[in-house]
Amino acid sequence: MDNWPVLVHSGIAILGTIVLITKLKVHPVYALLLAILYLGLTGGLGPEGTLTTLTDGFGDILAKIGLLIAFGITMGTALAELGAIDRIVRALIRWFGTRRSPFALGITAGTVLQPIFADVMLVVTAPIARGLARRSGDRGVPIVASALVTGILVGLVMMIPSVGSLALAGVINVPLWKYLIFGTLIGALTIGITIFVMRLLLTRTRLWNPALDEDHEAMDALDAQSEAAESPLQTVAVGTRRAPLWLALSPLVLTLLLIAAGSIGDLLEIENELLLFLANPTFALFLGSGLSLVLVAAYSGGSGVKNSLNRSFTNLGEVLILTGLGGSLAGMVQAIGLGDILAAFFSSSFGPPLLVAWLIAVVLHIAIGSVSVAAITSAGILGPVAAASGVDPLLIALAAGAGSLFLMTVHSNFFWMTKNLLGQSTRGALKVVGFSTSIASVVGLGLVLLLSLFL
Template identity: 45%
Template structure:
């Protein structure tokens, strides 16, 4: 019965979000209440699990999310991200731009919101597209789309990475190198595969593009663009690069067998992102002034508050699933015997996250929910928790489409019709999900 009630709880959450358009926070709490009461957890223990799960996940990822969101807000306001994009275009030229954009979006920009990334990338795509010929716009649109989401789910400090790693008790240091390699390889390989498809008659500019709508959207964004004269390239990148180096230092020191309080302190992800926040704050005060910096901080804290709330109730759902006994049933599903392929667990984790994403339309909510479902039975799975986390990230990447707010923003800013957005963003994220699944399977052979 607990399996049936868990399925019904997830269906309830999905149905509330999609069909009744209920806020995900309310939907997740209602699903948690239903599962706890229907599965016999009890009135008091259900509430205890909801509050306890909320507090537990906040203790793991609360500061990381808050710091990461505010860093992104400050760097966007100072023009730091715009400076990086401009330097990229100047360095590689138009012909290599699709791969450069995919690589940069997947490795350098995950600290900033996906919607801000597409605001920055869309003007580059539209201005450079004619230099790449008839299929320049779809190629750049696909590269940007796959780059954004490959970084979002695989590369520290992407939001989906923090959610999955926190829910599954995986350190960001353990995730860092593998996630970076998978995220970058996924973005580049997907861009290559998509470029091969575009050599056919796949793209129809007359039906797949809609330039007039994009110009309206872009002009609206340009009106809010940060002032000129921002920080130089090295300064602009420092609040992103320094935290990554600190986390990497701690991870590599551990792998090399070196351990001390100082190394643990320097490599701690919370401290690393705080150092990045401090750097971004000082840059903002220098280049946009104290008053404007205060406004940006307020907006960033407001945004992070919304994310933290939904993250916390996602943790509540995970706690209820554990309390209901669903972990025992999932343990049977994910268990292995001598003749059973270990890769089956990777495929199952991928499938759970992919189905949730297609149904819900939110990469982060799908990733967190899948991690909440699978996390309680990690000890019964004969594969590294990091690899299972990668599989969840890969599944959550699958098919960004019409039930996603980002889809419509992407469509307008890129100058695409609905059909064109489906043929770029939805297709490349589906391809990226499958390619990354294969890469995760490969990674599992090494640990």
């Protein structure tokens, strides 16, 4: 019976967060902060204990991954400044053709482009996606939009070094090398299957009505603006050099190779101080972001470096605060004993932790509209269950990530960006974004459950 007050107050905190964000339009940062304070005060920690737990949890998670997120975003904006993203996508279209290119676009967005902040990636790749959509038949707009949305969002929660994956790994202490290997596998399969299913729905059913669901005038206007904006740059570029694609991507490749080398060293139990230093994810991302900025300076000058850093720091603040509060919530859950209660609950085989992690993230995302907040909150709540129930923390993180994708709709800024940038009406975006994220969520859960048979 003593457990019920903790469970009731935890439910009130979660529902209160949802109401604050959706009904009262309180920013997620303040809504989460109020929920954390409420949990601490009602959980018997007292004012001082509550604040101590909040700040300790905030600091612990940022100490682990704050610099990783900062360097990852900086590298991504540098790649955009070098024009590497544009050339990657165009090359994939040439290699795979228009029929297979949506798969290539989605998987590329979900894997190699994940150092880029999700909103920035959508903005940068949208002109390429619009061009591809025009060459892909009468269902080109929804198929390409679905592929890009699926790739970006699945990668956000399943692919290292994306912001969401780094936060999930940090909240419940999943080794980055492990998340990189299995997250990439599950993520790529989820993206491919989702695109395949969406293509069938869009081409074999009456789901899509181009006359009502597409906005070609908006596409034309956006492309005209892009051409006008690019023309001065193209004039200048005639007399200047452009970084070769292999060189522009070399910092990202080097970063991933260093992290992979460290993972192999761990598996083989190699104890070498130099290897440990170079392969440390923080140093590897620092080195990669630094080299990216050197390339930007060499090919775009000081103004290019300034642009990259300004965009990086603009995106960084809110991401770090939400990530830190996710760590505070995880610490508070542990401090009030909710983790122990849930562990005992699941040890009695009353319910599967992976499914519950997915369901919590589904509910939070539908209510709040934030993929990262839903994933981090769900993982933070269920993370303490992992050790007691014998479930690999990686599976909890991936299940929470999959659940956080379910049914993205009008309360998400990413939804409106997709609608405005990829040529859909609001009705069309509800179909493309809502169906794509829901299918990806269910497919991802299925793949995580399958993976749990082996881990």
